[in-house]
Amino acid sequence: MLTNVLLYLVLLILGGLLSYKGLIHQKLIRRAGSIQLFFLYVLIFIMGLRIGLDRDIIDAIYSIGFRAGIYSIFTISFSALMVFIVSKFIIRSHPKGEGENDY
Amino acid sequence: MTIKILLVLISGVATGMFLLEPEFMANTDILLDVGLCLLLFFVGIDIGNNKKAFVHLKKTGIKLLLIPISAAVGSIIGGMIISIFFGMNIFEGGAIGAGFGWYSLSAILIAPYSAEISTIAFLTNVFREILAIIFIPIVAKHIGFFETIALGGATSMDTTLPIITRNTNSETAVVSFVSGLLMSIFVPILVPLFIALI
Numbered sequence: 001m002l003t004n005v006l007l008y009l010v011l012l013i014l015g016g017l018l019s020y021k022g023l024i025h026q027k028l029i030r031r032a033g034s035i036q037l038f039f040l041y042v043l044i045f046i047m048g049l050r051i052g053l054d055r056d057i058i059d060a061i062y063s064i065g066f067r068a069g070i071y072s073i074f075t076i077s078f079s080a081l082m083v084f085i086v087s088k089f090i091i092r093s094h095p096k097g098e099g100e101n102d103y
Numbered sequence: 104m105t106i107k108i109l110l111v112l113i114s115g116v117a118t119g120m121f122l123l124e125p126e127f128m129a130n131t132d133i134l135l136d137v138g139l140c141l142l143l144f145f146v147g148i149d150i151g152n153n154k155k156a157f158v159h160l161k162k163t164g165i166k167l168l169l170i171p172i173s174a175a176v177g178s179i180i181g182g183m184i185i186s187i188f189f190g191m192n193i194f195e196g197g198a199i200g201a202g203f204g205w206y207s208l209s210a211i212l213i214a215p216y217s218a219e220i221s222t223i224a225f226l227t228n229v230f231r232e233i234l235a236i237i238f239i240p241i242v243a244k245h246i247g248f249f250e251t252i253a254l255g256g257a258t259s260m261d262t263t264l265p266i267i268t269r270n271t272n273s274e275t276a277v278v279s280f281v282s283g284l285l286m287s288i289f290v291p292i293l294v295p296l297f298i299a300l301i
Contacts, residue, residue: 004136005284008143008261012280015147024148032148033269039142040265041111044236046135047262048115051229053128058120060226064219067189068226074181075200075227076234079253080242082177083170087249091166 108236108266142265146276153273160274171282174253175289178203179297195220198297202228203256203286204235204263212294216301231256235263243270251275252282257290259283 018024051057060068119127160167182200183193199220202209206228213221235254243251248271255263260283268276 011144012147015144016151019148019151032145036145043138044111045115046131048112049119050131052116052119053125060222068223071227072230074185075178078181079174079177080250082173083250083253086169086173
């Protein structure tokens with residue numbers, strides 16, 4: 001896991017630095033959004049593939065899918081609610097709509 | 104975007120279920136790694152190109168660490184509350200909630216305690232990732248950018264980071280990576296802690 005995290009960090013920083021220093025061609029920067037979207041869909045498709053290929057997941061869905069579904073809805077909702085409260089009342093920097101990426 | 108994401112995800116699941124053999128799984132590891140690396144490089148390009156993001160980040164500073172902490176606390180509370188409805192021990196619910204979307208590790212950590220809870224944790228976190236993929240664009244549009252990080256949990260530093268970046272801004276993308284990293288560190292600490300408290 002640590003190797004992966006380091007690799008992700010290096011790639012993010014490398015991309016960021018090259019772009020920040022103006023070493024990336026403007027044409028590529030303009031197309032970065034479309035390229036990102038392409039890889040994003042490929043990645044989501046592969047994630048779907050992995051779920052479909054994993055018979056353990058499919059079998060588990062039939063047996064305890066309901067309970068797990070309720071757990072996932074509650075954990076994700078309360079997580080978002082806490083961040084909403086903290087960002088609204090403590091951080092007070094709610095960046096919704098500011099500088100949204102629009103490719 | 105949500106509908107497109109959902110369609111792509113469903114096509115992937117259907118292809119995996121009906122068209123491919125389970126042995127293909129090994130190939131998806133490489134594909135996922137390569138795809139993720141390329142994607143993260145382009146996310147980096149995007150972030151570096153938006154110099155204003157760093158000014159914003161500097162201004163808000165250390166307070167941004169509250170994002171992963173509150174996301175973690177919320178997830179655990181959510182898990183504990185629902186465990187009461189299912190007649191389970193609240194710390195079992197806490198352990199499931201503390202997976203933060205990292206399904207493989209949370210299930211492995213819980214497995215020595217209970218195979219059933221381990222499977223629930225595994226599936227809960229698989230569903231969490233799917234829900235995050237579907238709802239990040241909606242939450243970004245109607246609620247706020249930082250809340251998308253809560254949806255991604257530990258995956259907001261890798262698999263859901265591109266979706267967060269795509270639907271929010273560069274500042275949120277940086278906070279997302281740091282939050283995902285911290286929440287990933289929390290998982291192997293908090294899951295065994297809750298198991299010990301049962």
